[in-house]
Amino acid sequence: MIHEIMPEVMDNQYRDRKPEGDSxxxxxxxxxxxxxxxxxxxxxxxxxxxxxxxxxxVYLFSISGRTYFLGEMQAPGIGSACFMGWEQLRDAVPRAxxxxxxxxxxxxxxxxxxxxxxxxxxxxxxxxxxxxxxxPSCGNLMFPRIAPxxxxxxxxxxxxxxxxxxxxxxxxxxxxxxxxEIGETAEExxxxxxxxxxxxxxxxxxxxGSQPWGFAGNLMLAYTASLDGAHKIDLDRHELxxxxxxxxxxxxxxxxxxxxxxxxxxxFKEGKL
Ligand SMILES: [Zn+2]
Numbered sequence: 001m002i003h004e005i006m007p008e009v010m011d012n013q014y015r016d017r018k019p020e021g022d023s024x025x026x027x028x029x030x031x032x033x034x035x036x037x038x039x040x041x042x043x044x045x046x047x048x049x050x051x052x053x054x055x056x057x058v059y060l061f062s063i064s065g066r067t068y069f070l071g072e073m074q075a076p077g078i079g080s081a082c083f084m085g086w087e088q089l090r091d092a093v094p095r096a097x098x099x100x101x102x103x104x105x106x107x108x109x110x111x112x113x114x115x116x117x118x119x120x121x122x123x124x125x126x127x128x129x130x131x132x133x134x135x136p137s138c139g140n141l142m143f144p145r146i147a148p149x150x151x152x153x154x155x156x157x158x159x160x161x162x163x164x165x166x167x168x169x170x171x172x173x174x175x176x177x178x179x180x181e182i183g184e185t186a187e188e189x190x191x192x193x194x195x196x197x198x199x200x201x202x203x204x205x206x207x208x209g210s211q212p213w214g215f216a217g218n219l220m221l222a223y224t225a226s227l228d229g230a231h232k233i234d235l236d237r238h239e240l241x242x243x244x245x246x247x248x249x250x251x252x253x254x255x256x257x258x259x260x261x262x263x264x265x266x267x268f269k270e271g272k273l
Pocket of ligand 1: 117
């Protein structure tokens with residue numbers, strides 16, 4: 001999965017750091033990031049190469065001692081580097097650079113959303129020693145925002161429930177997923193989403209694992225569950241185009257292993273879930 005970068009290690013504690021010549025600079029535009037592509041995969045511009053073309057820089061994290069900064073681009077382009085969309089980034093190599101890009105996109109989206117105080121509307125400022133923005137006018141503290149969401153692999157003992165999202169061309173099979181609401185547990189969210197999206201009930205809800213999914217600002221919490229009652233699906237057509245029960249051999253090959261969803265589908269297909 002995209003966050004599994006061993007033997008590399010990410011250190012995402014905030015520090016008040018200044019860029020050095022070898023620091024990586026992440027330029028983000030929406031859910032795209034500026035990359036240099038070479039024979040060994042992607043890399044990010046070095047500070048020494050973009051020093052005159054970058055505005056404000058914010059320290060993000062380090063990976064195995066390499067430091068990464070968010071940069072404000074002050075030039076129309078940077079050498080031969082080009083923007084890569086998140087769909088390509090999720091499969092990019094080296095894996096640690098793909099994970100750095102995803103995490104940089106998440107942090108960029110958060111910094112973009114807290115430029116002004118959400119309480120009084122005044123300009124917010126960076127805190128010097130913590131990953132935090134604050135409002136000097138009313139004292140509002142704004143910490144990084146992560147939205148918890150669940151995904152659930154439901155089986156009936158033989159078959160896995162797979163869905164396709166509505167409104168997407170060439171959608172791959174996915175699992176039922178949704179955001180945790182304020183005031184509910186992750187397990188209650190699993191039950192609610194299954195009732196809302198496909199109209200089924202489950203039992204034996206078990207935690208499987210979690211994954212940061214920065215492209216959408218989420219922390220994904222994955223569960224397995226067993227069908228409790230009838231297979232009949234009552235599809236929420238606003239959310240889903242399709243929901244089917246498939247045997248392992250009926251499931252198409254999984255195109256990549258970057259997400260928890262795809263890992264769980266692959267493991268079911270291999271009889272390991
Ligand atoms: Zn304020």
